Amino acid sequence: MSMWQRCFKRPAATDYHPEDCLGSGDCAPVQLTYLGTAGFVLQGYERTLVLDPYLSRISPWPLLTAPLCADAARLARYIPVADDVLVGHAHYDHVLDAPCLCQQTGARLIGSSATVMVGRAAGLPESQMLATRGDEDIACGLWRVRGLPSRHGRVFGRIPFPGDISEPPAWPPRLHTLRHGLVLNWAVEVAGLRILHVDSADYIEASLQGQRADILCLCAVGRQSRPDYTRAIIERVRPRWVIPCHWDTMMTPLESPPDLIPGVDLPGFLEEIREAGAEPLLLPLLGRMRFRPAVESGRV
Numbered sequence: 001m002s003m004w005q006r007c008f009k010r011p012a013a014t015d016y017h018p019e020d021c022l023g024s025g026d027c028a029p030v031q032l033t034y035l036g037t038a039g040f041v042l043q044g045y046e047r048t049l050v051l052d053p054y055l056s057r058i059s060p061w062p063l064l065t066a067p068l069c070a071d072a073a074r075l076a077r078y079i080p081v082a083d084d085v086l087v088g089h090a091h092y093d094h095v096l097d098a099p100c101l102c103q104q105t106g107a108r109l110i111g112s113s114a115t116v117m118v119g120r121a122a123g124l125p126e127s128q129m130l131a132t133r134g135d136e137d138i139a140c141g142l143w144r145v146r147g148l149p150s151r152h153g154r155v156f157g158r159i160p161f162p163g164d165i166s167e168p169p170a171w172p173p174r175l176h177t178l179r180h181g182l183v184l185n186w187a188v189e190v191a192g193l194r195i196l197h198v199d200s201a202d203y204i205e206a207s208l209q210g211q212r213a214d215i216l217c218l219c220a221v222g223r224q225s226r227p228d229y230t231r232a233i234i235e236r237v238r239p240r241w242v243i244p245c246h247w248d249t250m251m252t253p254l255e256s257p258p259d260l261i262p263g264v265d266l267p268g269f270l271e272e273i274r275e276a277g278a279e280p281l282l283l284p285l286l287g288r289m290r291f292r293p294a295v296e297s298g299r300v
């Protein structure tokens, strides 16, 4: 076994949940596609919402030594259509691809003021961007979107690239110029189906007060830094399903089997989710799942 294989394990094909249509009732389903990192596409009800797209998956040497460029061709191939692009925070693995995706699709860029500074740097017009401080309902056709102020998790004991972005950074940006800014969890709802997206392994209890979700997209990396992270958030928002995200190294090609971030303990995460009373749905990169928006009694 090589040193690489010892350090970077990967899920077995059998660990993944097969593509399925979950929920009951006659409503048209919402399709969810996992993009790797913290990225998702939600499609249905006349709209395509994209959360934290990062398909460029830049390898370590250029990541550390060169300006960062989005992979426009890959974005066009895998996300040809988008109406709204929601960014949870302005680190490169959440924000870098978003302006390019908006330019190619005409989608709105929605996020913190730091995210809008990044959009401005990339040349997006003001009319195509929406800044939010959180706790505001944002109309998106039949969908409703709300950012919930949150906190960035600690990775290996510290918050990477802390701080805000108060003016447009040089473009293309360097890794260290993309500070996280305001961190937002996204509460997204359509036809009674509630999805909560947590793209970094921390949260603010008060922001989640009264929040319920059917589907919780939950960050895996860094969760050990917050005691009781998994059980506490599941008890609070009571999801039926939890989709782990942010568990792969983000450096393998999108089309190849992903490597796990060392120390992320994905089997342990799945067990924590089960023990907290929710069903884990581990999806492969580009894996899809459909959910019928039927509100179950006892879950509202």
Ligand SMILES: [Zn+2]
Residues within 6 Å of the ligand: 089, 091, 152, 180, 200
């Ligand atoms: Zn981050």
